[in-house]
Structures are given as structure tokens and as C-alpha cells.
Amino acid sequence: xxxxxxxxxxxxxxxxxxxxxxxxxxxxxxxxxxxxxxxxxxxxxxxxxxxxxxxxxxxxxxxxxxxxxxxxxxxxxxxxxxxxxxxxxxxxxxxxxxxxxxxxxxxxxxxxxxxxxxxxxxxxxxxxxxxxxxxxxxxxxxxxxxxxxxxxxxxxxxxxxxxxxxxxxxxxxxxxxxxxxxxxxxxxxxxxxxxxxxxxxxxxxxxxxxxxxxxxxxxxx
Amino acid sequence: xxxxxxxxxxxxxxxxxxxxxxxxxxxxxxxxxxxxxxxxxxxxxxxxxxxxxxxxxxxxxxxxxxxxxxxxxxxxxxxxxxxxxxxxxxxxxxxxxxxxxxxxxxxxxxxxxxxxxxxxxxxxxxxxxxxxxxxxxxxxxxxxxxxxxxxxxxxxxxxxxxxxxxxxxxxxxxxxxxxxxxxxxxxxxxxxxxxxxxxxxxxxxxxxxxxxxxxxxxxxxxxxxxxxxxxxxxxxxxxxxxxxxxxxxxxxxxxxxxxxxxxxxxxxxxxxxxxxxxxxxxxxxxxxxxxxxxxxxxxxxxxxxxxxxxxxxxxxxxxxxxxxxxxxxxxxxxxxxxxxxxxxxxxxxxxxxxxxxxxxxxxxxx
Numbered sequence: 001x002x003x004x005x006x007x008x009x010x011x012x013x014x015x016x017x018x019x020x021x022x023x024x025x026x027x028x029x030x031x032x033x034x035x036x037x038x039x040x041x042x043x044x045x046x047x048x049x050x051x052x053x054x055x056x057x058x059x060x061x062x063x064x065x066x067x068x069x070x071x072x073x074x075x076x077x078x079x080x081x082x083x084x085x086x087x088x089x090x091x092x093x094x095x096x097x098x099x100x101x102x103x104x105x106x107x108x109x110x111x112x113x114x115x116x117x118x119x120x121x122x123x124x125x126x127x128x129x130x131x132x133x134x135x136x137x138x139x140x141x142x143x144x145x146x147x148x149x150x151x152x153x154x155x156x157x158x159x160x161x162x163x164x165x166x167x168x169x170x171x172x173x174x175x176x177x178x179x180x181x182x183x184x185x186x187x188x189x190x191x192x193x194x195x196x197x198x199x200x201x202x203x204x205x206x207x208x209x210x211x212x213x214x215x216x217x218x219x220x221x
Numbered sequence: 222x223x224x225x226x227x228x229x230x231x232x233x234x235x236x237x238x239x240x241x242x243x244x245x246x247x248x249x250x251x252x253x254x255x256x257x258x259x260x261x262x263x264x265x266x267x268x269x270x271x272x273x274x275x276x277x278x279x280x281x282x283x284x285x286x287x288x289x290x291x292x293x294x295x296x297x298x299x300x301x302x303x304x305x306x307x308x309x310x311x312x313x314x315x316x317x318x319x320x321x322x323x324x325x326x327x328x329x330x331x332x333x334x335x336x337x338x339x340x341x342x343x344x345x346x347x348x349x350x351x352x353x354x355x356x357x358x359x360x361x362x363x364x365x366x367x368x369x370x371x372x373x374x375x376x377x378x379x380x381x382x383x384x385x386x387x388x389x390x391x392x393x394x395x396x397x398x399x400x401x402x403x404x405x406x407x408x409x410x411x412x413x414x415x416x417x418x419x420x421x422x423x424x425x426x427x428x429x430x431x432x433x434x435x436x437x438x439x440x441x442x443x444x445x446x447x448x449x450x451x452x453x454x455x456x457x458x459x460x461x462x463x464x465x466x467x468x469x470x471x472x473x474x475x476x477x478x479x480x481x482x483x484x485x486x487x488x489x490x491x492x493x494x495x496x497x498x499x500x501x502x503x504x505x506x507x508x509x510x511x512x513x514x515x516x517x518x519x520x521x522x523x524x525x526x527x528x529x530x531x532x533x534x535x536x537x538x539x540x541x542x543x544x545x546x547x548x549x550x551x552x553x554x555x556x557x558x559x560x561x562x563x564x565x566x567x568x569x570x571x572x573x574x575x576x577x578x579x580x581x582x583x584x585x586x587x
Contacts, residue, residue, distance in 0.1 A: 084498025
């Protein structure tokens with residue numbers, strides 16, 4: 001069964017008199033252990049689609065399912081809980097908190113949760129992305145590739161089913177991007193998760209199991 | 222976490238804390254100044270506050286307090302000294318021709334009413350006279366010199382300290398009560414209680430004993446309803462606290478601004494927190510904690526500074542810096558600190574709420 005499904009999802013933005021259909025009926029699904037890249041020109045609705053899957057935004061029409069459960073009508077708080085337990089995010093510009101060390105940044109999603117201690121998993125994840133010797137470094141002491149690896153470790157701290165990546169290699173040079181993609185692909189298999197990445201990067205497309213092309217809010221295959 | 226967030230922009234944090242420090246210092250030191258003034262005023266007015274003054278009432282048959290009434294007062298007031306006095310006025314003339322208009326008080330228990338700069342006030346004034354120091358100075362009188370009043374000669378036994386308390390400075394000439402024997406009645410009876418509260422109680426007892434609703438035989442005045450000094454101090458303290466309050470409001474606005482700025486600046490970051498599943502309540506709590514920490518730091522520094530300022534104020538006003546250690550003044554430090562934390566948290570509520578309820582998508586977009 002697909003871990004994430006979109007059925008006929010429509011997202012309409014209204015700004016003043018202008019009505020923009022960012023998504024015009026998108027059907028999409030992804031399975032565990034699969035890396036799917038979503039490509040398309042800017043303004044095609046890639047980010048909007050990722051926000052739908054990531055439960056950061058709600059569709060105007062259509063259905064979103066995670067692990068077979070309807071989450072379309074979830075309240076803001078329910079969606080937060082879903083993100084907390086099922087989803088991991090990696091952003092183009094890393095979005096690490098500057099005053100926290102690498103380990104603390106990885107622990108961040110569970111930092112407020114006193115019921116679990118994820119320190120050990122955080123250290124383990126950082127070791128697995130090759131940052132075992134950078135645990136107590138703050139982001140400004142790390143290179144771009146290292147920051148993105150910290151971000152990937154952070155996205156996996158809650159043992160998610162789905163990792164969502166928004167231009168994960170966008171701010172990295174070719175070689176660093178390649179190592180990051182190797183890393184992601186390996187972790188995808190180890191953790192048995194679905195990775196959905198949106199990108200312009202042809203390199204990322206090479207690593208993908210499947211490529212979905214989005215043009216003007218519609219999927220072209 | 223909140224602590225480190227504050228550490229990120231040290232200058233801004235320091236300025237915000239400075240705002241709170243100023244607010245706290247303003248409210249604390251003004252409060253402590255009031256306490257110091259109050260202590261000083263009470264100690265200066267102490268002679269008056271514990272006195273009850275009795276004179277003939279509006280509906281009295283006589284133009285004074287009778288001997289019988291004095292006896293009755295004595296029987297009612299057993300826990301305080303009762304000092305009946307007769308008063309008159311005269312002009313004293315010195316050998317060198319200098320003249321001085323003085324009020325004449327006939328009293329037996331002179332020691333209860335007068336402090337002397339020289340000589341000793343007798344418990345029972347039988348023959349000599351006491352005269353205020355400045356009048357004696359003017360008339361060139363010295364100890365042992367005779368003073369004539371109503372055909373009687375009195376030897377100067379002591380000099381009354383001038384302005385020993387306001388309202389009583391004009392005692393001027395004090396002679397034995399026998400010297401005013403042509404006056405049948407006492408003009409005033411002063412009762413000296415142990416303190417202001419006892420004086421008020423005595424005043425009320427006398428009032429109910431001698432007077433009814435529409436028949437005032439004796440006019441009983443206590444310091445409490447005589448002078449509005451207490452009320453004045455209250456007003457003063459309120460005004461000072463008002464000024465302190467305004468500065469704290471200004472400080473609160475500064476905190477509001479700082480918290481708002483820092484949440485706007487960190488919008489994207491808060492968006493990330495929300496995206497990775499941090500609950501709205503947790504974001505709210507984080508920012509409120511930052512505000513509370515800011516308030517606590519500012520409050521703590523402000524309290525320490527205020528305490529120093531308070532000691533200086535006490536030293537200047539009452540001449541005793543240790544007065545600042547009293548609870549009456551220390552409590553303003555507690556108020557100041559409490560207010561700093563409360564004001565900070567209150568100022569943090571809006572930015573915190575705004576940050577927590579921002580849409581993560583919008584926030585991430587920046």
C-alpha cells in the first residue's frame with residue numbers, strides 16, 4: 001500500500017480579484033523505499049504539492065491520505081501531530097537553528113517532548129551521515145554539505161515514513177550534492193522510507209526511482 | 222533554548238533588559254523614597270501624633286474645661302498622662318527696652334510637653350518659668366533672670382527648644398498653673414498617649430463619654446483627624462508610584478518591541494519548528510519563556526541597583542542607610558521584580574501568539 005496518496009487534489013489561491021490554480025487535480029502516490037523526484041518549471045506547483053503531502057497546507061478540493069488514512073480534514077493541531085510522527089523535512093537552505101549544536105539541531109523536533117530521549121538516535125544518525133566528529137559544532141562551523149547532512153539527520157530523528165525534500169541540493173556544489181544524494185538513497189533503504197524531492201537538479205533525477213513532471217499544476221507523465 | 226535565543230542578539234537583549242532595569246529602579250526607588258519620607262515624617266511628627274487635645278466644646282456652658290471635667294478625664298484615661306493647661310498672652314519687656322509678644326501657658330506637668338535646650342523641665346512646675354530660647358535670646362534673658370507676669374516674678378529655669386515640633390513652637394512663656402489663677406477653667410487639656418493608635422482610641426473614648434450627636438461639651442482632637450499629613454504622604458506615595466508605573470509601562474513597550482522584532486526576524490525559523498512538528502503551544506511557551514527570562518534578568522539587576530539607590534535615599538532622607546533593610550522598603554523590591562516578570566510575560570503574549578499561529582508555509586517562504 002502506498003504510504004502517501006493524493007487524489008484529484010486542487011489548490012486555489014485567491015489574491016484580490018486574481019484566482020490562481022496552483023494544482024489542478026493532481027493524482028500521486030509513493031511507496032516505502034522509493035525515491036520520487038518531482039520536476040517542473042518554477043510556478044508549476046511543485047512546492048504547493050510538497051506542502052500538501054507535508055500537511056503544511058490544506059487542499060481546496062481532493063483527498064490526501066497518509067498510510068491509507070484520510071488526513072484531508074485534519075485540524076491544524078492534528079496535522080502538527082502527523083508531521084511530528086510521520087514526516088521529515090529537508091529544506092534547500094537547511095534551516096538549522098544557529099545557536100544549537102549539530103546534535104541539538106538533530107534532536108530539535110523532539111526537544112520539547114520530555115517522554116523520549118532521542119540523544120542516542122541523534123548521535124547515531126549524525127555518525128551515519130559522516131558527522132560523528134562534528135557533534136558539538138554549531139551550524140556556522142559547518143560547511144554547506146555538512147549542514148545539509150545535519151538537516152537530513154534531523155528529518156529522520158522521529159523515524160518518519162516519508163521524507164520530503166525541497167531542492168535538497170540546490171545550495172550545494174555538484175560533488176557535495178552527489179554525496180548528499182548517496183547519503184539519502186542509502187538512508188532510504190536503511191530506514192525503509194519514501195523520499196519525495198522536488199528539484200531542478202538533473203543530478204537528483206539520476207538518483208530517483210521515478211520522476212514525476214509537473215507543468216501548470218498538472219502531472220505529465 | 223530560550224536562554225540561547227536571548228544570547229543570539231546580545232545587544233538587543235541588553236537594551237531590552239536595560240529598559241526593564243530602569244523601570245524597576247524607578248518604581249522601587251520611588252517606593253523606597255516614600256517609605257523613607259514616611260519614616261522621617263513620623264519621627265518628626267511623633268510628638269504630635271500621640272497627643273490628644275481637649276478643649277471646651279461648642280455647646281459647653283463654660284468657656285473652658287472645668288476642674289471636674291479634668292478629674293473625669295483623669296479617671297477615664299488611666300494609661301496616659303493628662304496635662305491641663307491655661308493659656309493667655311502678654312508682652313514681655315526687657316530692661317534694654319526690647320519687647321516680645323508671647324503666649325503664656327500655665328501648666329504643672331511641664332516635662333511632659335517641653336524639651337529644653339538648657340536647664341531641666343520639672344515634672345511639677347511650682348515656681349520658676351520656662352521660656353523659648355529664641356525669645357530669651359531676643360530679650361537678653363539668661364538662666365535665673367526674673368520674668369514678671371501679672372505682678373508675679375518667676376525665675377527662668379530653662380530654655381524651650383524652638384520649633385521642637387510644628388504647631389507647638391510658640392509656647393513661649395511657661396509658668397506654673399497657679400500664675401493664671403484668675404482664669405477659672407483650663408483652656409486645653411493635652412493627653413499624651415504611647416502612640417498614635419492609643420491617642421485615637423483615647424480620643425474616641427472621651428468623645429463618647431462627654432459628647433452626644435448634638436451636644437458637644439468637649440472638643441476632642443487627635444492628630445489623626447487634625448492634620449492631613451498621613452493623607453498627604455499617601456497622595457505623595459501614589460504620585461511617585463504613578464511616575465514609576467509610567468516608566469514600567471515604557472519598559473513593557475520596549476519588551477513588546479524587542480519580542481516582536483525577534484519573532485519577525487526568526488519567522489522562517491519558527492516556520493521550520495512548526496514544520497518539523499513542534500506544536501503551537503510549544504512555540505508559544507518558548508517565546509513566553511524568553512520574555513520571562515528577559516524580565517527576570519532585568520528585574521534582578523534592577524532590584525540590585527534599586528537596593529543601592531534605596532540605601533542612598535535612606536541615607537539622604539533619614540540619615541540612616543540601614544532603614545532600607547526594613548520590610549516596608551524591601552517589599553518594593555519584591556513588587557518591582559514581580560512587576561518586571563509579569564510585564565515582560567504580558568508583553569510577550571502577543572508576539573508569541575502571533576508567531577505560534579503563523580502559517581508554516583508563509584513563514585518558510587520568509
